Amino acid sequence: MTSRRFIWKIVPAYLLAFGLGTVGVAWYVGESVRQVVDPADAGAAVSRIYWNTMLGGLIMAVVSVVLTLVIFSRHVQRPLRDLQATARRYASGDLGAVGRSSPEVQEVADVTDAFEDMARNLDEKIRAITRHANERQAVLASMVEGVLAVDADERIITINSAASRLLEVEPESAHGRAVVEVIRHPKLQIFVGRAARSDASIDDEITVHVGDEQRLLQVQGAALRDGEGHRVGVVAVLHDVSRLRQLEGIRQQFVANVSHELKTPITAIKAAIETLIDERPETDAARRFLPLIARQSDRLHAIVEDLLTLARVEQDGDRQQFPRQTVPVLPVLRASAETCQAKADAKGVDLVVEADERLEARMNTALLEQAVVNLLDNAIMYSPDRGRIELRAARADDGEMSIEVRDHGPGIEPEHLPRLFERFYRPDRARSRDLGGTGLGLAIVKHVAQAHEGRASVDSTPGVGSVFRIHLPAA
Known part of the structure; x- marks a missing residue:
């Protein structure tokens, strides 16, 4: 019911209390007048009438208050207590809870309905957030690359399985702890600090020692931002390129060795052809083909020289030896x-x-x-x-x-x-x-x-x- 209907429900209670009080007052007045048999007792009778009237009014007021409290408790207080209990269940996470009674006052019923709508919406959003978090966790767990995310204070907020294997870190114990406490690799600590101070993405190659094994990690770092674009931390992606670099080194060494082995016979071929050309061959075939062979041997010699140069630059550049x-x-x-x-x-x-x-x-x-x-x-x-x-x-x-x-x-x-x-x-x-x-x-x-x-x-x-x-x- 609306508050107006609620008021009209209280009015009859007041009228009933008023009527009972009036009857009581009239009865007290009648009794008092009937008891006046001697004019000399008039003063005392008036006094009794006054006090009886006051007592009747008090009784009427008490009855009115009692009736009001009974009606208020039934129609307002009990639904509010029920609503309070429901709100506490919502706060504890039980968003499926509903009120035990249907309030008769419309305004209280509207508040109850609003609470239940809010709980349903929150439940749907929490389920969606949980589903997305599970999907993200599944993606991170299935990645070959390591992912490390830290907050603005360089405390770990996410580390996936690949990163924990590369760095020999327990993900459960690492969460919420500072990078310097968990990751015992100074170069990676320095890289995280650089990424936290940089406005652009950065990358580097870091050598870490895991037990007796040496691993070469290619690390890329970028700022971690919230929905409004504010920097809230750093995310780093770690690629283990140890095997790739090992194969690259084998390739470089192979090219260098083959180039060295080819250089000697090519030089001999060039010298022989130049000697034949200097002797002025007599046949047309020799005069036609010897210069062609000389040009191709020069080209082959240039390729070998360039391969040697490239192999040397790659090896010395990787090792920073020049x-x-x-x-x-x-x-x-x-x-x-x-x-x-x-x-x-x-x-x-x-x-x-x-x-x-x-x-x-x-x-x-x-x-x-x-x-x-x-x-x-x-x-x-x-x-x-x-x-x-x-x-x-x-x-x-x-x-x-x-x-x-x-x-x-x-x-x-x-x-x-x-x-x-x-x-x-x-x-x-x-x-x-x-x-x-x-x-x-x-x-x-x-x-x-x-x-x-x-x-x-x-x-x-x-x-x-x-x-x-x-x-x-x-x-």
């Missing part, structure tokens, strides 16, 4: 241009070198010169006769230094750019074969840049030209 020092950049650019000057002059190509004499970088001079020579050699090869090639070096605002080689050749189609630094990849195989080259020059450039903790990049527009860059980190 020396580096901070030196001026301009002499390196000039030396590279002088190396390629004869080839440029043969095509009438103008080589322009531009760099600030005060510009310095931490580098291995021989390796960087080899990389720049490779870029210049490519640019000359694909430039038109009497063209122009610019070789520049400059430092950006963030401290990164870039060396760029710009040509005005045919350019490269966009679909070829992502694979351009792969071994033996050629955008135009027929033209590349006619122009020569080993297909390893740009791969060497990439590995030289990586050995300097930098990178190589290219921008190209078909019909306009290409710009190749070597990016070196701030000194």
Whole structure:
């Protein structure tokens, strides 16, 4: 019922109490008047009438209050107590609980219905959150990569099975504890701290010792953000690349050994052919085929040399064994241009070198010169006769230094750019074969840049030209 109906239900109780009280007062007054037989007793009678009236009114008030409390307890207080008990069951997690009675006061019934609707909605949302959490946990548990998530205080909030195996950590005991307490690998602790301070994603390779075994982990870290984009921690993904690097080392060693074994017979073949050519062969077949054999042996010799260079750069770069020092950049650019000057002059190509004499970088001079020579050699090869090639070096605002080689050749189609630094990849195989080259020059450039903790990049527009860059980190 509504509050208005509730009031109308209380009014008759008041009227009944009032009527009973009035009857009682009238009875007391009648008794008092009847007892007055002597005018001398009038004063006492009036006094008795007064007190009897007061007593009747008090009785009427008490009866009214009692009736009101009985009605209030039945229609309001009992449903409120039931609602209170239901709310306590909701608070304890029993969202399926419902009230034991149906309140007659409409407002109380509305509150009860609102409570039950709220409980149903909460139950549905909690079930959905639980389901999503279980799905996420299943995904993390099935991942080969290790996943480690920490909060803003660098306390572990998630670590999956793969990460616990890689780091020899018990997931149950690690939850909520600081990284430095659980993970006994200083380099990984430092990496988590770097990721927490960095606004961008970072990656690194970390060697960890697990028992007697040494593992090489490729780690990628990024900020962990909430739904509003606020940083709340760090997530790190760990890849165990130990086996992959072992196979890569075997491959590099195999290439180096084969290249060394091929170099000696190729040198002997070249010497023999040059001797035969110098003796001026008499037959037409000899005059036709000996120069062809000489060109192909030169090409094979160049491929072997490039393979040896690439193997050396990869091995020394991985082990950080080649020396580096901070030196001026301009002499390196000039030396590279002088190396390629004869080839440029043969095509009438103008080589322009531009760099600030005060510009310095931490580098291995021989390796960087080899990389720049490779870029210049490519640019000359694909430039038109009497063209122009610019070789520049400059430092950006963030401290990164870039060396760029710009040509005005045919350019490269966009679909070829992502694979351009792969071994033996050629955008135009027929033209590349006619122009020569080993297909390893740009791969060497990439590995030289990586050995300097930098990178190589290219921008190209078909019909306009290409710009190749070597990016070196701030000194």
